[in-house]
Amino acid sequence: MADEYQTAVSGVRGRLPVLPRAALNPSVIAAEQAYRKRSGLPQLTDHDIAALKAGEPMAWERAAAGGAVAAPAAPAATSAVPAPSAPSAPPGTPAPSSAVPVAASIAAGAISPEVAKQVAAGKKWSKSSIAAEQARRKRNNLSPLNDDEITALLGEPAAAAPAPAATPAAASATSSAPRPAAATSVVTSSAAASVARTGASTRYVGTPAVGTSRAAAAGGIASIGPEDNEINRGRRQFVWSAVAAFLVAWFIAFFRFFLPRTLFEPATSFKIGYPSDYGLGVDTKFQQKYRIWVDRTPDRLFVIYARCTHLGCTPDWKPAENKFKCPCHGSGYDSEGVNFEGPAPRPMDRAHVEVAPDGQILVDVSKLYSWPKGQPSGFNDPGAFLPG
DSSP states (O other), X not given: OHHHHHIIIIITTTTSOOSSOOOOOHHHHHHHHHHXXXXXXXXXXXXXXXXXXXXXXXHHHHHHHTTOSOOOOOOGGGTTSOOOOOOOOOTTOOOOTTHHHHHHHHHHTSSOHHHHHHHHXXXXXXXXXXXXXXXXXXXXXXXXXXXXXXXXXXTOOOOOOOOOOOOHHHHHHHTTSOOOTTGGGOOOOOHHHHOOOOSHHHHTTTOOOTTSHHHHHHTTOOOOSOOOSHHHHHHHHHHHHHHHHHHHHHHHHHHHTTSOOOOOOOOSEEEOOOGGGOOSEEEOTTHHHHSEEEEEOSSEEEEEEOOOTTTOOOOEEETTTTEXXXXXXXXXXXXXXXXXXXXXXXXXXXXXXXXXTTSOEEEEEEEEEOOOTTSOOSTTSTTSOEEO
């Protein structure tokens, strides 16, 4: 009967919330069934599942609460207070020294049913295992192991729990006959099985959805993942901010690909006024804007492109010397742009000119006329000048 009592206290309940409990939803019951399968515990029966869904005690819980585990017959003087039965032992076999304190602690509620199950299994825990269990309980907001539970798990001798004060009626009824020592190790009170324990395992009973961390906690299963504290929330926010910034930058680069890349340069075709606006000689008023000189002789008007034929520098017009002088390497050109000194290999080019429909001079620097060294000159080609 002692083995049946231990099973009634801890072996069947598993990780289900203790009594009194609210109605459990299917997700919590499914989590409990999975835990029992992993741990080698008996599965919940259809009657147990129906009782859990209705929020009622299971059959073995009702039996434990109703005094189904009864003590053997006692003398008439002690019949007023029934005592739980104890397993018979061969004559001369001493009872274990720690059996009475552990059983008394279980009866007094000092040891939880879950720990009582571990103690009944007979496996002793190490101090490192105790520390790991304490850390797990702290992570899951469960009550930590107390001194009695730690002592019982370590297998050390525990101090006997003080006997509860007896009522005068019970004391007078039991004073005439002593109770057997073995019988005092088991108590029929169902207080240890019916004390409600608060914590993460009962806080969300009946409400969490399947697959959520709250549903796992409601079923007594430790949730997986980092703790939800301020540091971890800050880290998650930083990571998501970095991901969002990367996506925004990528989308900007993606849409920028479809925008045209236009290079704005000065117009190559432009008007410079009427032929009557220019007198004989070199006019430099368009040197800065269009890089040209307008040169008029007695028989023609032409436009010199202001670029040295040596290395491309812009020469300067020297009116006092009546010549163009390159400031880079000293090349010299006469008033018509023909080289006569310095390293320049040939005369400067001339731009295409024509008269626009409105009578103004239209210049096109995209089309140039040159006089290569040792070759015929293009300065007399149509478009290289306007008749004077």
